[in-house]
Amino acid sequence: MIYRESGQFKTTYAADQAMLPILQDKIFVLAVIALAVALPFLVSNYVIQALLLPFLIYSLAAIGLNILVGYCGQISLGTGGFMAVGAFAAWNILTRMPEMPILVGFVLGALCASGAGVLFGLPALRIKGFYLAVTTLAAQFFLVWLLQRPFFVDYSATGVISAQEIQLLGWTVDSGIDKYLFALAVVVIMALVAKNLVRSSTGRKWMAIRDMDVAAEIIGIRPMMTKLKAFAVSSFFVGLAGILWAYLYLGQLEANAFDIYTSFDVLFMVIIGGLGSILGSFLGAAFVVLVPIFLNIVPGWLGLPLDTAMVSYIEVFTFGALIIFFLIVEPHGLARLWTIAKQKLRLWPFPY
Amino acid sequence: MAAQPQESAGAARAGESLLKVEDVQLSFGGVHALRNVSFEIRRRQIFSIIGPNGAGKSSMLNCINGFYQPSAGTITYKGEPRKQMRPYQAASQGIARTFQNIALFTGMSTLDNIMTGRHLKAQSTLVENALWIGRARREEMAHRHFCEEIIDFLEIQQHRKTPVGTLPYGLQKRVELGRALAAEPELLLLDEPMAGMNLEEKQDMARFILDVNDQYGMTIALIEHDMAVVMDLSDRIVVLDHGEKIGEGTPDEVSSDPRVIEAYLGTQQEEEA
Amino acid sequence: MAFFIEVLVGGLLAGLMYSLVALGFVLIFKASGIFNFAQAAMVLFAAMFIAGMSGEWGVPLWLAIPITIVLMIGVAWVVERVVLRPLVNQEPIVMFMSTIGIFFCLIGIAEIFWGSSSRTLDVGIPRDPIFVGNMLFQTYDLVAGGIAVVLVLLLAAFAQWTRMGRVLRAVADDHQAAQAVGIRLSTVWVVVWSIAGFVAVVAGVVWGGNLGVQPVMVDVAFKALPVLLLGGLTSIPGAIVAGLIIGGGEALAEVYLGPIIGGGIQDWFAYMIAMAFMVYRPEGMFGEKIIERI
Numbered sequence: 029m030i031y032r033e034s035g036q037f038k039t040t041y042a043a044d045q046a047m048l049p050i051l052q053d054k055i056f057v058l059a060v061i062a063l064a065v066a067l068p069f070l071v072s073n074y075v076i077q078a079l080l081l082p083f084l085i086y087s088l089a090a091i092g093l094n095i096l097v098g099y100c101g102q103i104s105l106g107t108g109g110f111m112a113v114g115a116f117a118a119w120n121i122l123t124r125m126p127e128m129p130i131l132v133g134f135v136l137g138a139l140c141a142s143g144a145g146v147l148f149g150l151p152a153l154r155i156k157g158f159y160l161a162v163t164t165l166a167a168q169f170f171l172v173w174l175l176q177r178p179f180f181v182d183y184s185a186t187g188v189i190s191a192q193e194i195q196l197l198g199w200t201v202d203s204g205i206d207k208y209l210f211a212l213a214v215v216v217i218m219a220l221v222a223k224n225l226v227r228s229s230t231g232r233k234w235m236a237i238r239d240m241d242v243a244a245e246i247i248g249i250r251p252m253m254t255k256l257k258a259f260a261v262s263s264f265f266v267g268l269a270g271i272l273w274a275y276l277y278l279g280q281l282e283a284n285a286f287d288i289y290t291s292f293d294v295l296f297m298v299i300i301g302g303l304g305s306i307l308g309s310f311l312g313a314a315f316v317v318l319v320p321i322f323l324n325i326v327p328g329w330l331g332l333p334l335d336t337a338m339v340s341y342i343e344v345f346t347f348g349a350l351i352i353f354f355l356i357v358e359p360h361g362l363a364r365l366w367t368i369a370k371q372k373l374r375l376w377p378f379p380y
Numbered sequence: 381m382a383a384q385p386q387e388s389a390g391a392a393r394a395g396e397s398l399l400k401v402e403d404v405q406l407s408f409g410g411v412h413a414l415r416n417v418s419f420e421i422r423r424r425q426i427f428s429i430i431g432p433n434g435a436g437k438s439s440m441l442n443c444i445n446g447f448y449q450p451s452a453g454t455i456t457y458k459g460e461p462r463k464q465m466r467p468y469q470a471a472s473q474g475i476a477r478t479f480q481n482i483a484l485f486t487g488m489s490t491l492d493n494i495m496t497g498r499h500l501k502a503q504s505t506l507v508e509n510a511l512w513i514g515r516a517r518r519e520e521m522a523h524r525h526f527c528e529e530i531i532d533f534l535e536i537q538q539h540r541k542t543p544v545g546t547l548p549y550g551l552q553k554r555v556e557l558g559r560a561l562a563a564e565p566e567l568l569l570l571d572e573p574m575a576g577m578n579l580e581e582k583q584d585m586a587r588f589i590l591d592v593n594d595q596y597g598m599t600i601a602l603i604e605h606d607m608a609v610v611m612d613l614s615d616r617i618v619v620l621d622h623g624e625k626i627g628e629g630t631p632d633e634v635s636s637d638p639r640v641i642e643a644y645l646g647t648q649q650e651e652e653a
Numbered sequence: 654m655a656f657f658i659e660v661l662v663g664g665l666l667a668g669l670m671y672s673l674v675a676l677g678f679v680l681i682f683k684a685s686g687i688f689n690f691a692q693a694a695m696v697l698f699a700a701m702f703i704a705g706m707s708g709e710w711g712v713p714l715w716l717a718i719p720i721t722i723v724l725m726i727g728v729a730w731v732v733e734r735v736v737l738r739p740l741v742n743q744e745p746i747v748m749f750m751s752t753i754g755i756f757f758c759l760i761g762i763a764e765i766f767w768g769s770s771s772r773t774l775d776v777g778i779p780r781d782p783i784f785v786g787n788m789l790f791q792t793y794d795l796v797a798g799g800i801a802v803v804l805v806l807l808l809a810a811f812a813q814w815t816r817m818g819r820v821l822r823a824v825a826d827d828h829q830a831a832q833a834v835g836i837r838l839s840t841v842w843v844v845v846w847s848i849a850g851f852v853a854v855v856a857g858v859v860w861g862g863n864l865g866v867q868p869v870m871v872d873v874a875f876k877a878l879p880v881l882l883l884g885g886l887t888s889i890p891g892a893i894v895a896g897l898i899i900g901g902g903e904a905l906a907e908v909y910l911g912p913i914i915g916g917g918i919q920d921w922f923a924y925m926i927a928m929a930f931m932v933y934r935p936e937g938m939f940g941e942k943i944i945e946r947i
Contacts, residue, residue, distance in 0.1 A: 041524040103746060151928055154935045158688040158749040162878045163931055166924035173920050221510045228509035228516055229495075229502040229523075236485050236496045243483035246445060247563065248471025248500045257506060288872075292753070299750060304487065337768065345761025351754030355747055356739045 045227070064212055068205040076204040077277075083317045084211040085272045090297040090309035091222050092265025097295070098303035099226055100258035101238030102152055102160060106167030107266055108290035109148075112283050114141035114267025115274035116175045119281050122192050130194050134271050141267020142260045144171060149259030153252050156241070168288050175283045189281040191274050207276045214272065218265060223306050225261065234258050235304070266294075296347055300354050302361030311362040319346060397459070398423045398567060398599050399444065404453035406439055406623075413439040414450070417625050419618045421567070421601055426593050428602045428610045430634075431620035432643060437603045438480060440620070441569050444601070445477055446470040458566075472500055476565035478556045480572045480603075486545035490536060490555050493544055494527045497562030530558045534588060550581040557588060568592065570602045574609060582606065586613060611635065619643070655788045660908050661901050666794035668900015669801040671923075673856040674877035675884065675892040676808065677849035682886045683825040684845040687737070687748045691755040693874035695850060697866075698759045699725060700857030704774040704866040705767035714776065718854065725850025726843075728759070733843045741838075764868065771867035776858055797859045804855055805893060808848075817844060825887075879927030885940025895938060899923045 038044040068076050089107060097103050118137025122128060148167035152160055175181065181189060194201035194210065201210045225231050233254045236244035245251050274281050293316060301312020320343050327334045334342070358364055399421040406414040414436045421427045429437045442448040444455065446465040454461045457473065476497075485493050501523065504515040531537055534554045539547055544555055553573060560568055573589065574582045586609055592598050604610050610617065611631040619627040619634060621643040627634050634640055674696055681689040702721045706712040712720070736751050778796045782789050812818040824831040824841050832838060860870065880899050884891025903922040911918055930937070 041521050041528070045520060045524060101746075103749075148928075151932050153932070155931050157746050158690075159882060159931060159935065161749065162882050163924070163928040165875075165878065166921060166928040169921035169924050173915075173917055176917075177915050224512040224516075225506075225510050228512070228520065229499050229504065230506055230509045232488070232492055232496040233499055235488050235492070239485035239487045240483050242447075243479065243485070244496075246447060246467040246471060246477060246483075247497055247559065248468050249496075250468045261506070261510075292757075295750075295753070338765070341761055341764035341769070343761075344757050344764060348754045348757025348759075348761055351757070352736055352751050355743075355751045355754065356736075359747065 061216065064216075065209070068208045073204040076208050079317060079321070080208055081204075081211060081277050083313055084208070084215045085269050085277060086294065086297060086313040086317060087310045088215050088218055088272065089266050089269035089294045090301060090313050091219060091306055092262045092269060093294050094298045094301075094303065094306070094309045095222060095226070095234070095265065096258050096262035097298055098305065098308075099231060099238060100234040100255060100262075101241075102149070102156070102255055102258060103158070103295075104164040104167075104262070105161050105288070105291050105295065106148060106164035106171070107294045108286040108288060109168040109171035110141045110145055110263045110266040111270025111273060111290065112172055112175050112286035113144045113263075114138050114270035115281060115286070116180055116283070117141065117267070118271045119189070119191065119274070120180060130192065131196065134268065134275075137271050138264045138267040141270065142264040145259040145263025145266075146256050149256050152255045152259070165288070168291055172283050172286060181281065181283075191279055191281060194275060201276075211272055211276055214268065218268065219306060219310075222265065226306065230257065238304075296351060299351055300361055302363030303359070305361070305363035307366065308361050308363030311366070315362065316347075319343065319350075395422050395424065397421075398457070399601075400454075400456040401440075401444070402454050402456070404440075404443060404450045404455065406436070406443060406448055406450050412623050414443070414620075414623045416453070417620065417623070418453075419625065419628060421599060421616075423566075423599050424593065424597050425615045426589070426600045426602060426613050428604060428614040428617045429620060430604070430607075430610055430617060431626075434622070435620040436623040437620055438571055439623075441477065441571055441601070441603065444470070444567075445475050445569060471563065474563075474566035475569065476560035476563045476567075477569035478553070478560050478571060478573060480575065482549075482552045482556055484544045484552055484556055484559070486543070488544065489541050490544055490547070490558075491524075491527060491531070491540045493555055494530055494558045494562045495523060497559035498523045498527060500563050527558075527562055530561050533561075533591070534558050535584075550577055550584075553577070553581075553585065554588070557585075561592065566599060568598050568600045570600060570604075572603050572605065574604060574606055582609060589613060655786070657905075659788050659790070660904050662788075662790060663794060664901040664904025665897050666791075666798040666900070667904065668880075668896040668898070669798045669893070670856065670860055670896075671877050671880045671900055672893045672896030673801045673804065673852065673859070674874050675881045675896060676805065676889065677852040677856070678877060678881045679884075679887065679889055679892050680808070680821075680845055680852070681849050684821050685737075685824075685842055686745060686828075687752065688745065688886070689755075689849065690749060690752040690878075691759060692849060692853065693871050693877060694756040694759040695725070695728070695853035696857045696860065696874045697868065697871045698728070698763045698857075699850070699854040700774065700861035700866045700870065701763040701767045701772075701868075703854070703858060704772040704861055707774070708772050709767070718858065722851055722854050725854060726847045729843050729846030729850055732846055733839055737842055738839060760868065760871065769868045771865050772861075773865050774858070774861040776862040778862060793863055797863065800855065800859055804852065805889065808852075809889065811848075821845060876923045879923040882927045882937055883930055885937030887941055888937070888939035891937060891939030899926060902926060 038049065068080065071080070089111060093104065093107050114137050117140035118133050121136050122130060122133040125133075144167065148164060151163045155163065199206070201207055226234070233244070233249050236247070236249055237251060237254050241251055244254075270286060273285070278285060297312030297316045298309065299312070300315050301310070302308025320339070323339050323343055323346065324336075327339075354361055397420055401420070402418050404414055404417045405412065417436070417440065429440055431437055439448060443450050446467040446469060449464055456462070457475075485496060488496070502519055504519050508514050508516040531540060534557065536551060536554055536558070539551060539555075544552060547555065557570075557573065570589070574585050577585065589600060589602070590613065593600055602610070602613070614631055617629065617631055617634045618625060619637075619640050626643055627637040627640040629637070674692055677692045677695065678689055681687055681692070699721050702724060703714070703717045706717040706720065707714055732755060736755060737748075740748060740751055779792045781792050783792055783795075784790075812822060820831070820836055820841060821844070823834075824836060824838070828838065831841075856874070857866075860874070864870065864873075876899065877896075880895045881892060883899065884893070884895030899922070903919045906918045906922050907916065
């Protein structure tokens with residue numbers, strides 16, 4: 029009864045093309061953002077650091093990968109590599125040019141990731157599908173190796189490189205709450221950007237290439253340009269996520285933090301959350317962050333205390349099983365379940 | 381739909397040559413799909429390519445829009461002989477097409493499919509699109525307006541937001557036509573637009589084709605198996621068999637050509653056998 | 654020069670191990686069109702069960718290996734039932750992603766049973782170095798290379814002369830035609846995944862016997878992926894030649910290029926080579942050319 033679009037007539041195309049055409053959706057999204065801003069003041073610092081921050085940063089990476097995989101149909105296993113490029117490029121730029129504003133450094137770092145994405149996207153000119161997936165592994169392994177060369181990073185004796193402190197107009201981002209709010213701002217802005225892109229002509233070209241690349245070329249879409257744009261935009265998002273991971277979550281630079289399993293995690297978020305859905309990227313990230321916590325807590329309730337190693341093994345298995353489950357049962361992921369729920373809600377309590 | 385801005389709209393210029401195919405050959409590893417095929421399509425014509433299965437009709441369309449490269453011969457489009465060309469270049473020169481097996485973007489809605497067909501007219505850059513400012517917003521509204529006219533024309537208003545994968549076959553064919561029209565092409569290639577349709581759907585489609593040709597002066601090259609439709613619609617017909625041209629002319633000329641009759645009767649017997 | 658040949662031969666023999674894993678991929682791809690990302694996990698899975706059973710439970714190797722082969726047949730059956738059958742006729746990329754799921758399931762199961770600690774696996778292959786002239790080779794590498802060659806010949810003979818082999822080739826040629834003449838696809842898939850499982854057992858034993866068995870083994874087995882791409886997905890000789898090229902190439906690169914640009918080249922060498930080659934020739938060295946239709 030509450031969620032209903034009847035009575036909301038659109039009189040202009042602008043109104044119909046709006047991001048959230050239904051009033052209830054607008055209210056809902058505003059409420060979620062308000063809650064997200066209030067949340068860190070209600071929970072412990074541990075929850076912020078261990079749950080909320082990874083969730084936000086992973087969401088950003090998942091949006092980035094979703095643009096490439098879910099919207100443009102080019103599967104990539106190089107996410108970790110591009111995250112690493114973003115983080116290390118930003119660190120190098122900010123170290124070598126200390127006077128540079130930190131946000132500018134972040135954007136430049138993400139642009140470097142974009143460049144790397146385009147470079148490793150070039151094989152998409154000739155190959156697609158799982159061929160491309162395997163060649164993107166080259167990005168993963170090569171970039172992580174490259175970034176450990178002394179030219180980029182001279183690891184000190186302790187082997188730790190701290191990230192610079194983030195300062196913005198006199199606001200020092202150091203407490204958990206500060207970090208959370210900073211990440212939230214970045215993620216909300218970038219999610220809007222992504223949403224704009226996918227509903228524009230750029231996004232439609234991506235989807236055309238995804239759905240049928242031959243037909244897309246015949247109606248005049250240049251496959252190479254379109255794919256490379258997807259790689260560039262996707263890697264920008266992913267690179268930015270890498271920067272936030274290093275600067276907010278880890279507080280230090282470490283190439284091995286962006287290993288192949290990071291790439292898999294982000295891919296899982298995209299598949300579980302829903303290919304081709306921005307909302308799904310958030311849902312997928314939340315899911316992947318919550319599952320390990322769930323696995324840690326539930327056996328205890330059932331009186332089967334497991335040691336942490338066993339929990340991590342079960343986690344590996346669970347993710348594999350979940351991927352298969354979602355591919356078989358709901359290939360559009362959690363986002364699709366959300367849409368179905370909304371459809372039901374439109375008719376509730378009088379379905380037909 | 382908005383009037384065609386191009387110069388061909390004037391009746392005085394109608395009839396000049398739009399596409400000229402000369403001695404085109406196409407072979408795949410020794411198998412000749414096309415042998416020395418020549419014909420000419422004039423502006424505002426409805427031009428049909430007919431022939432039995434495997435005659436090379438679709439291969440001919442694929443050559444025209446750059447999906448295949450002829451191994452010999454020239455294709456002259458708008459007075460200029462074409463070199464090697466990719467399909468997207470053909471599209472940007474004003475050649476649009478539909479496919480024998482529907483090639484819609486199945487993950488997208490009807491409206492988005494048609495909007496995608498209009499992308500050649502979009503000028504906005506990636507950054508404008510990302511920030512939804514300037515041209516991005518203006519163009520989106522203008523294109524939406526144009527595409528809504530196509531949707532009205534094709535009478536698919538109630539399926540606007542439906543994912544095309546879930547539409548019935550006949551409607552998918554219409555959406556595909558809409559996607560081609562959205563590009564405002566000068567030459568529209570239709571590969572069996574009525575295949576698998578019932579009589580009523582065929583009548584609708586024939587009406588759309590005639591309207592597109594009449595009202596907007598669009599040149600149409602058509603492949604179709606239903607002879608009644610071909611004879612009714614076409615201004616000119618070329619007949620292919622085993623990759624070779626065996627006849628050309630007006631519907632009357634072609635239907636009385638002994639070679640054509642032979643080719644058709646022959647294959648009909650084979651098909652019935 | 655002697656040193657060069659030592660390095661090269663060592664690399665080539667290591668490359669045969671990649672070929673061995675890649676063979677499993679080729680078999681599955683040919684018979685089902687599925688790019689089986691999980692092949693590397695199957696190798697680890699097999700090796701961990703063999704090493705675990707013999708190390709923890711004291712099962713002798715001659716028994717542990719056959720048990721594991723039976724286990725791999727079970728895995729093939731479960732995969733066909735639970736994953737492949739519901740996804741039949743899905744797009745190849747969906748199948749590919751589902752095999753990533755299988756990858757993690759297998760590793761998860763192996764770790765739940767045997768943990769993630771390193772185990773040794775002594776299969777009785779001598780480890781003495783031998784001299785040929787003034788060059789030094791590892792006996793183990795030579796024996797392992799020999800096993801790889803024998804396995805390839807066995808598979809070729811199987812495909813050529815047995816009834817099941819003919820069926821597999823028919824399915825590889827044309828799924829639908831094969832079904833039309835009464836071949837059951839599900840049976841074929843179980844068989845081909847079982848054979849891939851058997852190949853994984855051999856690779857796991859040989860590899861684990863040399864380097865020890867532990868979860869990071871899967872990272873090495875991963876390199877069969879670029880080997881596969883380089884060779885062409887449908888070609889058994891391709892998998893062998895590409896394995897040799899990558900194995901030899903990365904050993905030489907590590908020794909001669911490593912001091913200049915920094916060590917650890919082996920981590921990415923195979924992938925970069927495969928990527929560069931794919932741009933030049935997308936179907937790989939021996940793969941069948943892909944013709945697009947509309």
